[in-house]
Amino acid sequence: MKHPINKKILMPVMLLGSFLSILNQTILNVALPDLMNEFEIGATTVQWLITGFMLVNGILVPVTAFLMKRFTTRQLFLSSMAFLFAGTFISAIAPGFEFLLVGRLIQAAGAGIIMPLLMTVVFVVYPKEGRGTAMGFIGLAMIVAPAIGPTLAGFVIEQFSWRWIFIGMLPLVAIVILLSLKFLVNVSETSKAKLDLTSIILSTIGFGGLLFGLSNAGDKGWGSAEVLIFIALGIVLLFLFCRRQIMSKDPLLNLSVFKVPMFTTTTIISVMVMFVMYADMILLPIYLQTSRGFSVLDTALLLLPGALVNALLSPVTGRILDKFGPKPIVIVGLCFLIPSIWGVTHLTDATTYNYLMIRTVFLRIGLSFLTMPLNTAGLNALPNHLNSHGSAVTNTVRQLAGSIGTAMIITIFTSRTNSHAAQMVDTNQALSPSQLAQKSSILGTNDAYLFMLVLGIIALVVTVFMRKERSSEQEEAIEVKKMKQPAEGR
Template sequence: MTQPINKKILMPVMLLGSFLSILNQTILNVALPDLMTEFDIHATTVQWLITGFMLVNGILVPVTAFLMKRFTTRQLFLSSMGLLFVGTFISAIAPGFEFLLIGRLIQAAGAGIIMPLLMTVVLVVYPKEGRGAAMGFIGLAMIFAPAIGPVVAGFVIEQYSWRWIFIGMLPLIMIVILLSFKFLVNVSETAKTKLDVTSVLMSTIGFGALLFGLSNAGDKGWESAEVLIFISIGLVFLALFIRRQLISEDPLLNLRVFTYNMFTNTTMISIMVMMVMYADMILLPIYLQTSRGFTVLDTALLLLPGALVNAFMSPVSGKMLDKFGIKPVVIIGLLFTLPAIWGVTSLTETTSYTHLMVRTIFLRIGLSFLTMPLNTAGLNALPTALNSHGSSVTNTVRQVAGSVGTALVVTIYTARSSSHAAQLTHSNSSLSTSQLAQQSTILGTNDAYRFMLVLGIIALVVTLFMPKNVNRKEDGALKEKKLTARR
């Protein structure tokens, strides 16, 4: 490293860029009902604006491990912000749904680079003893940005239109680009390395086909040949991808990180937590606006207190991780999260606005104890040589779990709503069309939340069997000896 690293300047610039990248991930959530009406599309189609974004993130994150070897921190960060700017511009002027989706996918390409880059920078410039607090502040971007995104969008849409969400973002991204040119320095050395194109194609086809199949199951049914074919193709290519990573000397995604028990445990819990978190972000606005008739601004105001609590709790949970370890922190988080999910498994057409706001606050408190502490504890269990790959695996799992969870929950919601509509029509023919639509979608929402509750319970069971914190230096040395012996 030829330049001194000033963390007080480096981290705020990168955090601001990360915040804007992740903000785009959920900023359209409250606008989905309006977009469904404007473009005359169904929930299973419009949700691609969210799941497509996360899928591209998940596909690109493994490539970031290669990119961080090949290019400098400065080059990658500026490229990320450039892609985010181009994607945002296309979204702002999009004449139809297809162009809006293209813009979103370009945005996702930028966002997919920045988060693993930021986490790797933290691993380089902070000692293990201080990473919990540092990662807690990253939690402001990882948790607060997705939470505050719908709130910002709600205010903008109420006053203007959904296009102004993107128009307003453009000058902010440009400010980050200008600050990066002036203040950003490199924190790691580069090396000439080759990209495993075959692995990239396998992961792209695998994740893409699986998500496409899951997304279409809501409309076409789980017994549909098309759905089963795409899910099967996805699973086959993912199996081939995993096999290639395990036998490769220089894998795109080093799956040997899963030989570390703490990393494996935290990753398993993270999968379920991310599925719950992102599914709630898309399901709650659809319930509020489609089933209950609340406005976009009403939805934004309901989400605002939880977002603010989230901002306060993220650094606190990071400090608690440094002091008490991961297991008690995760248990605290789940003890808030599980009741919050259970509180929306029996929604009706009269469920109070206050009840929904309070449960959202509880959910956000719980998530602040889960997301970044789990990531940090998993990465701390790895030796330095696996830091970049651990970061890539963590972020890949987070994005793919979020996209699959969202697609799966929307599929359950759509399929169960249709099933309930048929049952209600048969048992109560006096219902009007609007009453039938309202009751069936509410019942479908309840079924989707019950599925999320099951995921939360499984996460709690895994946590209870999580091993106590180990001596990370000794554990790392032991694993390194085992890996060396195998080679």
Template sequence: MSQPEKQIKKGILLTVLLVGCFLSVLNQTILNVALPDLMKEFEIAATTVQWLSTGFMLVNGILVPVTAFLMKRFTTRQLFISSMCLLLIGTFVNAIAPGFEFLLTGRLIQAAGAGIIMPLLMMVVLSVFPAEGRGTAMGTIGLAIIFAPAIGPVLSGFVIEHYSWRWLFIGMLPLVAIIILLALKFLVNVSETSKAKLDTISVILSTIGFGGILFGLSSAGDKGWGSAEVLIYLGLGIIFLILFCWRQMTSADPLLNLQVFKDKMFTLTSIILTLNTMVMYADMILLPLYLQTSRGFSVLDTGLLLLPGALINALMSPITGRLFDKFGAKPLALIGLCLATYATWEVTHLSDTTSFTYLMVRTIILRIGFSFLTMPINTAGLNALPKNLNAHGSAATNTVRQLAGAIGTALVVTILTTRTKSHAVELMESGHVMSQAQLLKEASILGTNDAYFFMVILGVVTFLFTVFMPNKKAGEEQSNVVGGEKLKTSTE
């Protein structure tokens, strides 16, 4: 049973959930700047090591739709503690991993826990805060969530430079254990439970569908876009995704209620979030690879370069939350996209002399742009839905974000790998006299520029979608009773 709203101590409830969410996001992003080092230690290619990130997001993306069922079947307290226990087990496996396979397994177990937390946190916010106050609440959440990747690269760089990457996980173990103890003491339930049944077939369809697409995109870097294996994986992924969507539309009790996409506002914000997340996660992978493999910066240097932008992003989140409550999402998103797209364009002409300061300032501009985008757009989409679809809307939003991040990462690494090979051939045929190391370095930088140019295109497309998004201030979305009642009827 849920607690009456007057008995819910919002501060304690949100603090416990936020710290758990913070640790989940920190675990997701903490290895990003360590990937070049892990490539050397395990003697693997970029297309393989990136699975530590894409695999995490894939499991997240597959599990997030299941959270709509889980939030109906289990209490807030049960779900949060279970997710933290999975995070604890995965972190332990990572800490003792003897090889890449075990490390990847631990990451997937971590992801199984982390995938539950974000939609659970959003559902709690939607349950205990009125629509006109959610922008500020979401901004506070954004502060905690964005602060994790802000300190993650610096923390990772310091630990790897002075100790071992294993200490990233050894140090995490007591923190996760403490959160479990706090949850056992302070966490209360805010939702009603029911005897919901899990649609196993939908889980299988989504797993094969998203997994096939990601595996196909990742394999294209090594095997080529015309490879039969790549085309088969992509084809199977698309077929199973279509079957998954068809099943959701025709089921009386769908795993992920796609009726939420009948709302224009929710659909547009989901598309914008998808494209923006692809750019955001791709940059988090691409920039460290460039800095460390092409420029020779240390992991700590990389973390210090990323830190100011990430901190400003975190500090801006509560501010943009309040601005959202006052002005709505559209003007904020347009400002954010202009800044983010400009910052992405500024790294389409990188060289082996691009300065540290230049890259730091560019990253600050990019992160300010993201602060105007992510939480306002997310909140606007969820506010557009009636209360009975909050769980499904939250699950759909987080599914979109996680899978977009995974696909964006896989796609940009594939573009980087493919274009690097092409540039290496072109440089050899051009007759320039250079050593093999110089040739590979130059080809890698040119490949990075091509990958960033692709991200600029995504930014422009996102801007066009945002132009057509209606602008509604907080509280106005849920006054649209007609659309809400139509959606409600379809789920009863």
């Protein structure tokens, strides 16, 4: 017997679980400089705590489409929370970097399940006219959690140590598990779907190889044989993965969603926005702590006002999307985002703390108008039978764009920092080793932000040429009309 769906209980429980899952994705960002010192590793190694998390997340998202066919909502949600709890426990007791990375990857396995599950639940229990508002509340988890995470982590690290980030998370995850056992019900029917293991292998090795190659380019150079081999391997396997999905009758990731122009356009813009969003979350803490000497707590507090603005705007932008459509809201968001990125392309050792805080608030305003509205607009344009596939594709692209974008930004930052340091040595500038490291790091940060600025401008150009949204009902009506025309002609 199917239980009645109580949205007032179902959504808060799932949102809390999602919030904790996404919180873990960026909660270590402000701790990266400390972890680099403690484990004696470089930026290209420590960034795997972030990119590895997003990579596993992205690879598991398409698998979730299969899992949602085989298992109930309740089973999947509880499994995701169990993975999150286990990964958090391992991270809390990790004796070294390798164990910490393993814990993070297990956490990511849980987080990779929950977000597409949550989006699918929204499209099942809410009518189309209410989805924008519902997705706006999901934005509280998707946008605010990554923004608040570093602030919470900064306070915990300042008072205790980075381990307490995970120790403090354990009871919260346990509470969500208990609430889920009591209140969570199923919202979909199960079936005996088959798992395409070949596709999983192709996507895992493909994305992993591409990410590994991009991550190592900063240290070993773009001309390195190892870097070129892994990037080429990744591209070839990803091509084979996409080809297999297109030809399969029951694909792991249904790429036919890209036949809908609005979905394709919003996805392209989302990729560039994710690049900017996650890159800023890593670059800014490194600049503040490594180049400027600010504390972890100082860094966290600088991010707090932007996080609060996100919390206020996320539900509002959902309602604005329902009223005005995607194009105006995306243009407004980019008009905040682009100047915010341009404002940090000329950082110096005297850039003021308040300036960076105000700039970050403007960036967060822009992101509030971009992330969830783009996702919702793309999914709303799909026919109803493609909703779950669209959700899987959207979340996969979002996570992989974040991981690949982060790796590329760190690579650009590292290679440009090394290049600037070599130039200053060649020109015989009278600098101490610490001054050389500081100055070259700041110049490398500027170059990385300049790359992000270019992405923002490209996103604006794509948005300007965005076609007027056509609803899924209109699309289906057009298809019906096309089918009737030959019959009428006979």
